[in-house]
Amino acid sequence: MPLSTMQRFIRTCKQANAATCFNAYPPKGRFNMKAVQISDGIYCLPVNLESYQLFEGMWPMPNGISINSYVVQGEKTALIDLIEDINDKPAEFQSELQSIDLTPKSFDYLIINHMEPDHTSWIPTLIKENPAIEIYLTKKAAAVLNSFFSITEHTHIIKDGDTLDLGGGKVLQFFETPNIHWPETMMTFEQSSGTLFSCDAFGAYGTVNDIYFDDQLSKEQHDFFHQEALRYYANIVASFSTFVNKGIARLDDLDIKVIAPSHGIIWRENPKAIIDDYHRFASYMNGPAEKEITLIWASMYGNTAKLVDSIIKGVESEDVPLHVHRVPDEHVGIILASAWKSSGLILGMPTYEYEMFPPMSWVLDMFRRKKLWNKKVLRFGSAGWSGGAQRELDRITEKNKWEFMEPIEWFGAAGQEQHDLAVQRAAELARTIKEG
Known part of the structure; x- marks a missing residue:
């Protein structure tokens, strides 16, 4: 990675x-x-x-x-x-x-x-x-x-x-x-x-x-x-x-x-x-920030992780600088620096007990507190048995002035359709960031 x-x-x-x-x-x-x-x-x-x-x-x-x-x-x-x-x-x-x-x-x-x-x-x-x-x-x-x-x-x-x-x-x-x-x-x-x-x-x-x-x-x-x-x-x-x-x-x-x-x-x-x-x-708070993307991802059993390489492939196809962070391996204090200066965010997290994977929830709550505003955002992740991560994401970030792309979410294991979507939408986000 x-x-x-x-x-x-x-x-x-x-x-x-x-x-x-x-x-x-x-x-x-x-x-x-x-x-x-x-x-x-x-x-x-x-x-x-x-x-x-x-x-x-x-x-x-x-x-x-x-x-x-x-x-x-x-x-x-x-x-x-x-x-x-x-x-x-x-x-x-x-x-x-x-x-x-x-x-x-x-x-x-x-x-x-x-x-x-x-x-x-x-x-x-x-x-x-x-x-x-x-x-x-x-x-x-x-x-x-x-x-x-x-x-x-x-x-x-x-x-x-x-x-x-x-x-x-x-x-x-x-x-x-x-x-x-x-x-x-x-x-x-x-x-x-x-x-x-x-x-x-x-x-x-x-x-x-x-x-x-x-x-x-x-x-x-x-x-x-x-x-x-x-x-x-x-x-x-x-x-x-x-x-x-x-x-x-x-x-x-x-x-x-x-x-x-x-x-x-x-x-x-x-x-x-x-x-x-x-x-x-x-x-950077009111934008535009730098023409860069920060990818922050978390995975419980590897199902969300399997899409990360496809996300990276999509961003790299447009030659946009990319910062990659995994939680909870990295502290939000480290992640904040690249997220603050990036115009684009990609968030990868599974659903956990009807809500967001808790380590990612803490990161996003800190983004709310620090007024990490005016970002273009793509989210992907396993829906577990129920889905629900997206609902909590929407609630936490409702005042962040974020512009969301359609998320990539699936039940069970991601198939080729999800991998293709990851490449496509990550590249689309990167083009949007690059073109300003």
Whole structure:
């Protein structure tokens, strides 16, 4: 069975030298991490979450992910976002602080762009060590801060466009960018350096270690981070694509020289590249997406599986790129990336107890949640003894704005008629996708 783009990519990364595709995370217990200088007085303090963890308790990250905190030093010093209070990550973070002669007590300000716990769960420790620190955040973030940690003192509610002068030429400006991807989010722009601290926007999976900037990447590493940005987007941000476009438009007048996200690589050579990526990813929701097809299939006893080769033959006859995923072998977090960017979907699943095969039902429910809209879709599968998969498919996807072809469904074993239909209809879908 042909491998999907992501399957081939991950297999290549696992077989190749790690440096070819991604940066290996630091060994457990290593606390000699150093802060990374972006420009005069501006530093990144990244820590890496290892690949065995599930991001947000749900999404696989075969190559881990970084959580980036930032320091801006003028006459006063600001800390922008934090790290997750998990395992040995606070110790790594404090080691990085020490590398630039700082401690938690050194900060005058804490800037909270986003209240999700991977950026804020260490706040109680920071406040305990530095109770006088002044906190800048949105009104909605202040409510979340109180509900999570019962913190209300020394908080300052920003309004869109407000500034905070740190002295020494460093001025922070705040922009509310709600629903990228929580309703309280904002971004922070340092005016003198043109650095945008974008928190979860413009992020990507993948750890950072020794290589931190886009201008340090090989072509293979560039491809890796762009692919991991797509997968991160599809997993974390996709539902909020309308707000992504609004947020990007909100930043149009800024002279952005560096994009410093809270996950993944820092973009200083070509920050427009990741902005363009996100703009393109957001556009896939309303279409058109790429002229590609994603085939997702599942089979209980092999009867649905027997039609897969005929489906593939039909698509390949029209030279349309095809991504193939089998569930439950592959996690929906991997499948989402290729499905999000594909204009066409082919779904293969049998009926199971009058409804859809349950692993496929979970995938399609996630497609509903992530607003995987405006796709052209073909479905095939064994009807079992009763049929019913199609009814559940119609119900789950009724708001997805999908354009369905007539499905291919049969009782018992598929015959030559079904194989011929699979080739014919898969080729027809591919032609429709190719012709736009």
